[in-house]
Amino acid sequence: MTDAKPMHSRTLPQPSIFYPAQVESEKQWRDAPDDSDIQAIRRAFPVEDEFDLMLTRKMQRRALGSYQMPTLEEMSGYVHGFLNAHVNGEFNVKDECWLTGGASKIQFGFTLTWNDPERGLSTDQLVVRMEPAESLNATSRRREFEIIRAIAEVVPVPRTYWMDPDGQWFPEPAIVYGFISGRAKPLMDRARVSGIGTQFSPELRAKLGSQFTRHLAAIHSYDWRNADLSSFNKPKVGTTEASLWQLNRARRVWEEDRGEDMPLVEYVANWLEDNMPVLDHASILHGDYRAGNFLFNEDEGKITGWLDWERCYIGDRHRDLAWATSRLFGSMAENGNTFLVSGLVAEEQFFEDYQRFSGLEIDPKRLHYFRVLNTYQSMVGPIASTYRVVRLGKSHQDIILALVEGAAYPNAHDLLNILEEGYS
Amino acid sequence: MSDRIINGLGACINSLNQVIGPAVEKTGDSLAREQVALMAKYLEFVTQRLNLSRDRTRYELQQYIFMGVEIQSLFSAKNIEAEILSTHTADAKLCLNNPDATNQELDDASVLLKAEISRITRSLRKVEPELRKLIEQVIHKYSRFIVDIRRAWCKPQNWESDKDAVPELEAILKTASTLLRTL
Numbered sequence: 001m002t003d004a005k006p007m008h009s010r011t012l013p014q015p016s017i018f019y020p021a022q023v024e025s026e027k028q029w030r031d032a033p034d035d036s037d038i039q040a041i042r043r044a045f046p047v048e049d050e051f052d053l054m055l056t057r058k059m060q061r062r063a064l065g066s067y068q069m070p071t072l073e074e075m076s077g078y079v080h081g082f083l084n085a086h087v088n089g090e091f092n093v094k095d096e097c098w099l100t101g102g103a104s105k106i107q108f109g110f111t112l113t114w115n116d117p118e119r120g121l122s123t124d125q126l127v128v129r130m131e132p133a134e135s136l137n138a139t140s141r142r143r144e145f146e147i148i149r150a151i152a153e154v155v156p157v158p159r160t161y162w163m164d165p166d167g168q169w170f171p172e173p174a175i176v177y178g179f180i181s182g183r184a185k186p187l188m189d190r191a192r193v194s195g196i197g198t199q200f201s202p203e204l205r206a207k208l209g210s211q212f213t214r215h216l217a218a219i220h221s222y223d224w225r226n227a228d229l230s231s232f233n234k235p236k237v238g239t240t241e242a243s244l245w246q247l248n249r250a251r252r253v254w255e256e257d258r259g260e261d262m263p264l265v266e267y268v269a270n271w272l273e274d275n276m277p278v279l280d281h282a283s284i285l286h287g288d289y290r291a292g293n294f295l296f297n298e299d300e301g302k303i304t305g306w307l308d309w310e311r312c313y314i315g316d317r318h319r320d321l322a323w324a325t326s327r328l329f330g331s332m333a334e335n336g337n338t339f340l341v342s343g344l345v346a347e348e349q350f351f352e353d354y355q356r357f358s359g360l361e362i363d364p365k366r367l368h369y370f371r372v373l374n375t376y377q378s379m380v381g382p383i384a385s386t387y388r389v390v391r392l393g394k395s396h397q398d399i400i401l402a403l404v405e406g407a408a409y410p411n412a413h414d415l416l417n418i419l420e421e422g423y424s
Numbered sequence: 425m426s427d428r429i430i431n432g433l434g435a436c437i438n439s440l441n442q443v444i445g446p447a448v449e450k451t452g453d454s455l456a457r458e459q460v461a462l463m464a465k466y467l468e469f470v471t472q473r474l475n476l477s478r479d480r481t482r483y484e485l486q487q488y489i490f491m492g493v494e495i496q497s498l499f500s501a502k503n504i505e506a507e508i509l510s511t512h513t514a515d516a517k518l519c520l521n522n523p524d525a526t527n528q529e530l531d532d533a534s535v536l537l538k539a540e541i542s543r544i545t546r547s548l549r550k551v552e553p554e555l556r557k558l559i560e561q562v563i564h565k566y567s568r569f570i571v572d573i574r575r576a577w578c579k580p581q582n583w584e585s586d587k588d589a590v591p592e593l594e595a596i597l598k599t600a601s602t603l604l605r606t607l
Contacts, residue, residue: 012504015546020539023532098455197585261538263491264567266545267560273549327585396455399462403469406578410585412571416564 017044021261030256031392032063045252048233048245048313050140055249058138059256066393067133070171072096075108079128082169082176086162089115099127101184102308103400104135106172109179125179126161131172134394136381136401138253139310141165141173143231147312148177150227151284155215156180156305180305182295196407198291198343199331207301209345210353212294215303216324217357220283220317232314240276242315246373247272250380258384259391265383268376268415277316277366285320287311290329291342317360322370325350327414328378328407368418375415382408426475433471440464469580476577476593478527482520483573483600485534489516491566492537495544498558509544512537572596 017040022028029037038059042052070078076096083091091114099107108128116122131141142165149160159178167173186200200208235242251269286293286309293308323329324341331343341350351362386401388394395401445460473480492513499506512533519525519533545563548556575584576593584590 012499012506012544013547013550015543018543018546020543021535023535098453100454100458196583260535261542262567262570263538263541263545263563264571266542267548267563267567270545270549270560328583331585399459399466402466403462403581406581406583409571409574409578410583412567413575416568416571419564 017041017255019255021259028259030062030258030388033059033256041252041255045248045255046245047249047252050143050231050233051138051245051249054138054140055252055256058134061133062392062394064133067395069106069132069396072098075128076110078170079108079110082162082164083112083114085169087114088117091115095125103397103404104132104137104395105310106130106132106396124161126176127158127179128170128174128176130170130174131167132395132397133172134385134389134392135397136385136389136404137310140231141175143312144309145175145177146227146229146231147284147309150224150229151219151222151306151309154218154222156303157309158305158307180295180307181297182304183298184292184295186298196292196328197331198329200291200340200343202334204298204301205340205344208296208303209349211303212291212342212344213350213353214357215294215306216286216289216320217354217360219286219289220320220360221358222284224284224314229314234314235279235282237279237282240278242279242282242313243276243369243373244273246313246315246319246377247276250373250377254380254384256384257388259387260383262383264412264416265376265379268372268419271419272369272373272376275369275372277318277363277369279316280363281317281360282314283317283320283360285313285315285317287313287320287323289320289324290326291344292329316366316370317358318363318366319370319373321351321354321362322367323374326371326374326378326411328410368422371418372415375411375418378411379408379415382406382411430471430474433467433474437464437467437471440467465581472580473577476597478530479597479600480573480577480593481527481530481534483597484570485516485520485530485537486600487566487569488534488537488541489513489520491541491562492516494562494566495541495559498555498562502555506544509540512540 019029019037038056041059042056046052047055076093079093079096083093091112093110093112095109095111097109099109101107106129108130110126110128111123112126113121113123129141129144141163145160145163145165148157151157152159158180161176161178163175164170165173185198186204233245235245247269254265254269286306288308288311294306295304296302297304325347327339329342330340330347332338333340333346339347341347345353354360355362382404386405390398390402440460441464445457445464448456448460492509496506496509496513499509516533516537519529522529541563545559548559551559572591573593573596576591576596579587579590579593
């Protein structure tokens with residue numbers, strides 16, 4: 001793999017690893033990677049241990065063929081088998097159905113009547129959240145379970161019940177948690193994809209905006225050191241490892257999944273590696289903190305639960321702050337010139353309140369870095385992973401993923417603007 | 425030919441919206457209901473874009489050729505030879521200027537050129553800072569054209585918070601045909 005010939009002793013250096021996208025062919029190597037490819041990519045882009053497991057698992061199973069979604073009856077059978085192993089005594093399952101929402105995980109709802117050791121005879125609405133064979137994000141159900149359980153004392157989240165982290169009872173890794181009622185977007189905003197450019201009425205904004213900010217401040221200032229987060233790597237303050245793990249995760253996904261090469265992606269990855277910030281405070285990060293990922297009661301104006309913790313990790317709070325304030329997720333106020341974070345709260349107010357509620361400072365330079373990292377990550381998944389998942393028919397939501405590619409380009413546009421603007 | 429394909433796609437959309445969708449609605453299966461609507465949406469999108477696909481491929485290839493040519497000249501100024509880049513850029517130019525080039529040939533030329541520029545870009549952290557900066561400026565400049573045409577391509581999917589700010593696809597393609605003469 002060399003293109004450069006020395007001329008007057010000048011030669012181009014070689015990247016440590018680069019597998020080019022292939023000219024259109026019936027079978028690409030990324031469709032069926034061998035062990036040496038998988039290991040080479042792992043070595044080139046070290047990530048957190050649990051993500052390493054998930055990404056390696058994804059690659060090792062890639063050649064197994066397309067995904068066959070279980071029927072409702074089959075899923076019911078898995079649920080009964082799982083409950084037989086986890087519930088003491090008799091139980092009754094009813095109201096089984098597939099749930100919509102999100103672009104990546106399978107969600108199956110049911111009502112369970114059982115004898116809860118803590119509460120006695122109980123009837124609960126529950127949700128199984130399970131991986132398809134591959135999805136937009138290869139994430140860990142174990143991590144999701146651990147963080148939801150830990151953070152329940154900080155912000156409203158579903159009650160956790162059980163997990164099947166290795167797919168022992170279900171066909172893929174799964175967790176079982178409680179159903180939370182509420183809306184993901186206001187009734188008046190039906191036309192858009194949930195979370196994209198959400199518009200809330202001024203009345204709802206007045207009630208939800210402050211909760212939105214307070215909850216983020218509470219998550220970031222939560223002392224997680226005594227929580228059981230065994231599947232999380234804990235980055236050291238004073239180092240750049242938290243940022244490097246995240247950057248490497250995106251670079252690894254790009255290397256594993258893509259169907260085309262893009263010089264822009266490589267150029268930004270270089271910038272990100274050169275500018276990694278040193279961690280000043282290790283916070284729990286939600287990872288996808290925005291409208292569309294919380295449910296709310298529209299009548300009471302109250303957030304009833306935070307969902308989608310799959311991209312959670314421990315790291316720099318500016319990552320969540322930059323994500324929450326992304327242009328893609330926000331909207332303009334009625335005056336046409338005030339940007340509303342997630343359609344809820346004016347950006348300046350959001351930053352001011354956040355610092356007051358959390359006692360943590362916001363550093364514009366770090367914020368800038370994570371704006372670049374976030375938009376970069378938001379290109380990698382929609383361009384690379386959607387291509388591979390849809391090509392190989394790996395999920396129950398291939399049709400959504402075929403459309404999700406389009407979300408990459410507003411992000412790429414923002415990315416180019418952010419790089420031009422700098423952070424000052 | 426494409427007229428008949430578009431007719432057929434329209435028939436699929438009608439079938440989904442008027443026959444299959446209502447039947448699925450009655451089952452109460454929300455996942456199936458959502459997917460029927462998404463299928464109709466995707467087919468409508470394909471219908472709108474089908475006849476412009478070749479023009480878009482040619483436009484993107486054109487931008488990568490500009491990118492390749494400028495990077496090559498930066499290397500030449502520093503007496504660095506980039507033989508593969510030079511070959512792929514020249515091949516891509518020939519392909520783009522050949523009116524008989526098939527869609528597959530255009531795609532192949534684009535894939536090879538993008539791969540080479542990407543490989544060079546990945547190695548830039550080891551290149552002298554001044555040269556690196558100049559190359560990155562070239563990548564930034566032409567990436568904007570590529571990103572813009574993709575935003576315009578996906579405009580009917582409604583991903584943008586300010587849809588009016590997205591350029592129109594036909595306008596971009598019109599500019600491209602003018603630029604083509606400069607190659």
